[in-house]
Amino acid sequence: MVVENLNLIEEAKNFSRNFMQNNDPSHDWNHVERVYKNAMFLIEQEKKLNENLVYDLEVIQLAALFHDIIDFKYDHDKSKSLDQIAQDRLGEFFSRFNLSMDKQEQVLHIILNISWRKELEMGQKSDRIPIELKIVRDADRLDxxxxxxxxxxxxxxxxxxxxxxxxxxxxxxxxxxxxxxxxxxxxxxxxxxxxxxxxxxxxxxxxxxxxxxxxxxxxxxxxxxxxxxxxxxxx
Ligand code: ADP
Ligand code: NI
Incomplete structure (x- = not known):
């Protein structure tokens, strides 16, 4: 049984729901909620296949909920890097919940590298991809x-x-x-x-x-x- 920080995850859902509200239906809160559910399902099943699997559930949850907070297709402010845009959007949330720097970096790494384009750039270095990124990526692809x-x-x-x-x-x-x-x-x-x-x-x-x-x-x-x-x- 995994003990969740319910408040953090509930607030992350509210944050994401609010952020996605004006998007077209291909890319709205329903999509993020499905990706979150897919991610929870995938990690549960993967854990059954490999009991020794080590992962950070909170990182998977936050990354699934925030995975579309930045998007190459929609973020047109070229004066800032996507990395900077992500920090600007999520920094306050992370501080509010006192999220460790390590977790913040893991979540940001996932949302900055989840895309199809990034995967093609990263190539076949699959063994170096963290399990949390694999889970959220697969969850997004399934949708x-x-x-x-x-x-x-x-x-x-x-x-x-x-x-x-x-x-x-x-x-x-x-x-x-x-x-x-x-x-x-x-x-x-x-x-x-x-x-x-x-x-x-x-x-x-x-x-x-x-x-x-x-x-x-x-x-x-x-x-x-x-x-x-x-x-x-x-x-
Ligand atoms: P996500 O980032 O959630 O993977 P995208 O932002 O890439 O999704 O796209 C949103 C949805 O729109 C996806 O279901 C994707 O398949 C679809 N989509 C993206 N580009 C096109 C396109 N050129 N024609 C039709 N559908 C597209
Ligand atoms: Ni998505």
Whole structure:
């Protein structure tokens, strides 16, 4: 039984809920709450698989709740680094709860490195990735795929007023993401394109055993969804 600092976590939820309130539905408080729940589920399962697993639950909780407090796509103040923006936004909260410098650094490290872009930059140094980052990353990735992933993809495209697909371009029946990405005709601004450029690649990027298993099921669902979509538009 894990003893939680309930006040800290409840206040972190309030802080995040408040911060996310004006975001579009692809990226709102519901998303953060699901990522938090996913993270709690993943760590529980990983602990069952490895009883000797050492991790800091509070760091996972805070990082899951704060993981979208900064975002490369939305933070346009180029006079400050993302690191500085994160410190500005969370510094007061951390001091209020007297969070140790070590924990603050761990949480900041996760939220600054969770993104797809950062992972590609960091490369394959998987053994040096802290378990807390792996858990929160997988929790966030799981929320980008499966039925929820389809909904979020459509919500994001809607918020940007982008087309769902362009006839004759996608979806491409029975084509793998790799084949799709190698071909010349594609449109990078449609919702369906996003499956091929990112969502279908996620299952191979998962970093925990539990996350990998869950991603496979959600991946299969997306393939089924794309096939059905393809069938319907080709009537
Ligand atoms: P997060 O940071 O929570 O992983 P993002 O901010 O990258 O998510 O994106 C929010 C949601 O919008 C995700 O579900 C993502 O898949 C989706 N999304 C991001 N970029 C696009 C795009 N170009 N087209 C459609 N959906 C997108
Ligand atoms: Ni997220």
């Amino acid at each position: 980008a795929i499966g039925a929820v992933g389809v909904a979020r993809c459509m919500a994001f495209s809607g918020a940007k007023n982008r087309p769902i697909y362009i006839e004759g371009v996608e979806p491409i029946h029975n084509m793998t993401a790799e084949q799709y990405n190698n071909q010349t005709i594609k449109n990078e601004s449609t919702a369906i394109n996003h499956f091929y450029e990112k969502l279908l690649l996620i299952k191979d990027k998962m970093q925990t055993q539990t996350g990998k298993k869950m991603a496979l099921e959600r991946h299969e669902f997306m393939l089924q969804y794309l096939n059905q979509f393809d069938t319907e538009i080709k009537l």
